[in-house]
Amino acid sequence: MDKMFLLSSDYVGVTFWLVSIAMMAATVFFLYEGAQVKKEWRLSLLVAGLVTLVAGVHYDYMRDFWVVEQTTPIVYRYIDWLITVPLLMIEFYLILRAVGAAIGVGSFLRLLLGTLVMLIFGFLGEAELMNVTVAFWLGMVGWAVIIFEIFGGSAGKAAKTAGSAVASAFNFMRLIVLIGWAIYPVGYVWGYMMGGVDEGALNMVYNLADFVNKILFGLVIWHLAVKESGGVNHSHD
Numbered sequence: 001m002d003k004m005f006l007l008s009s010d011y012v013g014v015t016f017w018l019v020s021i022a023m024m025a026a027t028v029f030f031l032y033e034g035a036q037v038k039k040e041w042r043l044s045l046l047v048a049g050l051v052t053l054v055a056g057v058h059y060d061y062m063r064d065f066w067v068v069e070q071t072t073p074i075v076y077r078y079i080d081w082l083i084t085v086p087l088l089m090i091e092f093y094l095i096l097r098a099v100g101a102a103i104g105v106g107s108f109l110r111l112l113l114g115t116l117v118m119l120i121f122g123f124l125g126e127a128e129l130m131n132v133t134v135a136f137w138l139g140m141v142g143w144a145v146i147i148f149e150i151f152g153g154s155a156g157k158a159a160k161t162a163g164s165a166v167a168s169a170f171n172f173m174r175l176i177v178l179i180g181w182a183i184y185p186v187g188y189v190w191g192y193m194m195g196g197v198d199e200g201a202l203n204m205v206y207n208l209a210d211f212v213n214k215i216l217f218g219l220v221i222w223h224l225a226v227k228e229s230g231g232v233n234h235s236h237d
């Protein structure tokens, strides 16, 4: 019974708690704001809200798992990522489509392929189904495919022709994928590759990364949508 509730000494547990609440609040925000922007931008904000909704529900489970077990909720975490990372990839496509500069299906498939390689090998490494270091480098290849596609591939080129507000949001979003996402491999290396397994460090770093990469990413899209809608009118008269 003493392990049913979050203890004030459980710092990692507190970060699970904070992120679960932040995801829920962000969901309400994105869905509410989505109803205020122009039609073309609603789907982008709906998807941003779905990302934080899916994560919020998973964080609720992950927090409980951590509080009771004090170990990494690997399965919940990877199921969450498997749903939310493809949704984040779709956002690149949606913001281009909203201004009529759609990218091809090939581009989206390469983003999806990179995502699957990155997450499948990450999971195999963390679940000890594969050598931790080999799995890490194979996962890095998947991430590299994504980076190449959004910086050098046809998605990157389409963004350049899409007008300045979209191009600058696209640029910010791909910097999040380059810099914000780099927090995850840092957590993996710290957690698994520095001699022994450090579950506390691993989960604290992943929790911070999810906060930045789901909520900040959504806020960039929200900012673009509001700007392209000519501001948002919150009064209903």
Ligand SMILES: *C/C=C(C)/C=C/C=C(C)/C=C/C1=C(C)CCCC1(C)C
Binding pocket: 081, 084, 085, 088, 118, 119, 121, 122, 123, 135, 136, 137, 139, 140, 143, 181, 182, 184, 185, 188, 210, 213, 214
């Ligand atoms: C909302 C969740 C997101 C944006 C999750 C992103 C996860 C990653 C960028 C994971 C990356 C990893 C590698 C690049 C190498 C292998 C280990 C991983 C899976 C942690």
